Structure formats: C-alpha cells, structure tokens
Amino acid sequence: MSQPEIWRACVRRLGNDAGFAASIAKARTARTWLFTGCGTSFYLAEAAAACWTLLTGQSARALPCSEIMLFHHLARLADPNFQAVVISRSGTTSEAVRAAEILKQTHKVSTLGITCAPHSPLAKSCDATIALPDADERSMVMTRSFTSMLLALIALAAQIADRNAVTRAMESVAGGLGGTIHAWNGHIEKFVLSRTFDDYIYLAQGPFFPIAREAALKVTEMSHSYAQAYHALEFRHGPKSIVAPETCIVFLLSETGMAAESEVLLEMKELGGTIVAVCNHATHPLRHASDLLLELNCPAPEVALLAPFVVPAQLLGYHTGVKKGFNPDEPKNLTRVVILD
Numbered sequence: 420m421s422q423p424e425i426w427r428a429c430v431r432r433l434g435n436d437a438g439f440a441a442s443i444a445k446a447r448t449a450r451t452w453l454f455t456g457c458g459t460s461f462y463l464a465e466a467a468a469a470c471w472t473l474l475t476g477q478s479a480r481a482l483p484c485s486e487i488m489l490f491h492h493l494a495r496l497a498d499p500n501f502q503a504v505v506i507s508r509s510g511t512t513s514e515a516v517r518a519a520e521i522l523k524q525t526h527k528v529s530t531l532g533i534t535c536a537p538h539s540p541l542a543k544s545c546d547a548t549i550a551l552p553d554a555d556e557r558s559m560v561m562t563r564s565f566t567s568m569l570l571a572l573i574a575l576a577a578q579i580a581d582r583n584a585v586t587r588a589m590e591s592v593a594g595g596l597g598g599t600i601h602a603w604n605g606h607i608e609k610f611v612l613s614r615t616f617d618d619y620i621y622l623a624q625g626p627f628f629p630i631a632r633e634a635a636l637k638v639t640e641m642s643h644s645y646a647q648a649y650h651a652l653e654f655r656h657g658p659k660s661i662v663a664p665e666t667c668i669v670f671l672l673s674e675t676g677m678a679a680e681s682e683v684l685l686e687m688k689e690l691g692g693t694i695v696a697v698c699n700h701a702t703h704p705l706r707h708a709s710d711l712l713l714e715l716n717c718p719a720p721e722v723a724l725l726a727p728f729v730v731p732a733q734l735l736g737y738h739t740g741v742k743k744g745f746n747p748d749e750p751k752n753l754t755r756v757v758i759l760d
C-alpha cells in the first residue's frame with residue numbers, strides 16, 4: 420500500500436544518485452544490453468529489457484543469473500559495446516553476485532547493479548550501482564522493491580532516449596496508483612472472500628508479459644496457490660482447456676494489443692472462466708464481460724503502466740493467502756534470500 424509515496428521518493432532520489440548519473444554516461448556508449456536477476460528480480464529483468472528496447476531502440480534481453488553461470492556461451496557476452504544490468508533486492512543472492520563477477524572478470528563486460536542494499540556484495544562487485552534503500556520491504560516477498568527498481572530502470576531508459584513524456588510519467592503513475600489503490604484493495608478483498616479458485620492464470624502481451632509472470636509468482640508465493648502466465652493469444656493454443664468457473668483468469672491489457680487481447684477475454688468468458696481485467700481505460704465490452712474490472716485511468720505512456728499493473732496481483736495474493744490461513748509475508752518453503760554453498 421506504500422508504493423505511491425515510495426515511488427515518488429525513489430524517482431526523486433535518482434536525480435542525486437551518483438550511480439544513476441554514471442549509468443547514463445555509460446549507457447550513451449552501450450549498444451547491447453543484458454538484464455539479469457533471480458526469481459522476482461529475473462521477471463524484473465525481463466520487463467526492464469522489453470521497456471529498454473521500446474524506449475531506446477537498442478538490443479536488450481534478459482536471462483536468469485543461473486544461465487550466465489552455466490551456459491554463458493549461449494548468452495553471447497562478446498558483443499561489442501555490451502552492458503549488463505544485475506538486479507537483486509538483497510544484493511546477496513549467490514547467483515546474482517556470481518553472475519556479476521563472471522560478467523566482469525571473465526567476460527570483461529561493464530556491469531551496473533540495481534539493488535535495495537547499497538552496501539551489499541553485489542554493489543561491491545559492479546562497476547556502478549543504483550541503490551534504492553527506501554524501496555526495501557521487511558517481507559520475504561518482493562512487492563514495492565520490484566515496482567520501484569522497475570521504475571528506476573524505465574526512468575534510466577527514458578533519460579538515455581530523451582523520452583521526456585516517460586520521465587514525467589514517473590510522477591503521474593504514482594499519483595494514479597495513489598488515487599485508486601485503496602479502492603482496488605477493497606474490490607479485490609471482496610472478490611477473494613466471495614469466491615474459491617482452483618487455478619490462477621495471468622495473460623498479457625508485449626512488455627506486460629513479464630508482469631504477468633511476476634503476478635503469477637506473487638499469487639503462488641503469498642497464497643500457496645498454483646498460478647501460470649501465458650501470452651494472451653497463446654492461451655488459445657492448448658492451455659485454455661483448463662478454463663472453468665473455478666479458473667481465475669486475469670488479463671493485464673495493453674493499449675497496443677487491446678482489441679486482440681479483448682477478443683481472447685470475451686472467448687474465455689464464453690467458456691465459463693471467471694474474468695479479471697486490469698487496464699488503463701476500459702471499453703464497454705470489457706466492462707460487460709469482466710467479473711472484476713480494475714481500471715487505472717492514468718494519462719501515461721504505456722511502458723509507465725507496467726509497475727501499477729502488478730499491484731492487483733500483490734493484493735490478490737495477499738488476500739487469498741490470508742483467507743487460506745497463511746502468512747503472506749512468510750511463504751512456505753521460502754527464504755528471503757537464496758544463498759548457495
């Protein structure tokens with residue numbers, strides 16, 4: 420619930436952040452980007468890579484840190500003007516620190532760290548680091564740390580690409596979420612208490628697909644439920660066989676793909692699924708077909724919507740976990756950081 424003000428604080432802090440300034444200078448010469456992290460931070464890497472390409476036109480991709488450790492030839496790290504971004508809330512995840520060291524020492528790749536822990540092993544390993552300590556959370560589960568680090572990377576891409584409308588949007592999405600998060604929380608709590616689901620499906624396209632993957636992970640971590648993410652139009656090609664009233668199907672609707680994604684939504688409603696629609700501006704068919712409609716109504720470029728669009732999943736996971744008698748902040752089998760021997 421603190422995300423609106425934390426986003427404002429983090430975006431304002433970037434203006435005086437030495438790591439941010441160093442990253443802008445570095446980024447002006449880079450041509451190929453690799454974003455990497457683990458778990459939630461890997462999905463953050465995927466979302467950041469998509470935004471990077473959309474905003475700067477440069478080649479950007481994402482890999483889990485483990486792939487840099489185990490299959491670094493597949494990662495094509497020898498491209499000229501190569502820049503790596505290593506993402507880790509704790510800055511101590513073994514795979515993230517090892518990946519940063521392999522990139523820098525073995526492959527001589529320039530490394531930028533993004534973390535909520537300024538004095539962490541990751542910060543020590545990288546050439547430059549953007550640290551957002553205000554965004555850290557006590558919970559084992561990443562919520563505001565995910566969205567704040569994502570917004571910081573979108574702000575960096577916008578600076579490099581001189582996309583001032585996106586830079587300005589960082590404040591407006593904080594205001595947009597601030598104006599609706601309490602209503603969303605109430606609607607989602609009521610929705611969760613009035614229904615029981617066997618399965619949770621998140622559907623999205625383009626830069627929203629990594630957000631769907633993070634959303635599914637939130638529901639799994641916080642409520643010990645099985646959740647999956649697919650590209651919206653891919654869902655027709657087999658996975659839709661699972662659809663039933665006990666299937667909660669959440670659409671994270673882009674503006675670019677709204678028409679095609681809405682067709683899938685209407686088809687899944689016809690199949691009897693329970694439909695949740697997350698969008699910026701709803702159409703009449705969406706209002707009619709959705710069992711729960713969460714509309715942001717924020718005048719912002721599409722890439723600035725990624726952070727607020729993950730918040731409904733955080734709230735759905737939280738209320739579902741509480742309803743099932745779990746502590747959403749301490750998921751079963753999970754530790755706050757994965758440390759390997």
Ligand code: F1P
Nearest residue numbers: 457458459460507508509512755
């Ligand atoms: C990465 C991570 C989290 C996960 C859990 C264990 O942490 O895998 O994504 O939710 O907390 O650690 P970090 O490298 O971003 O600190």
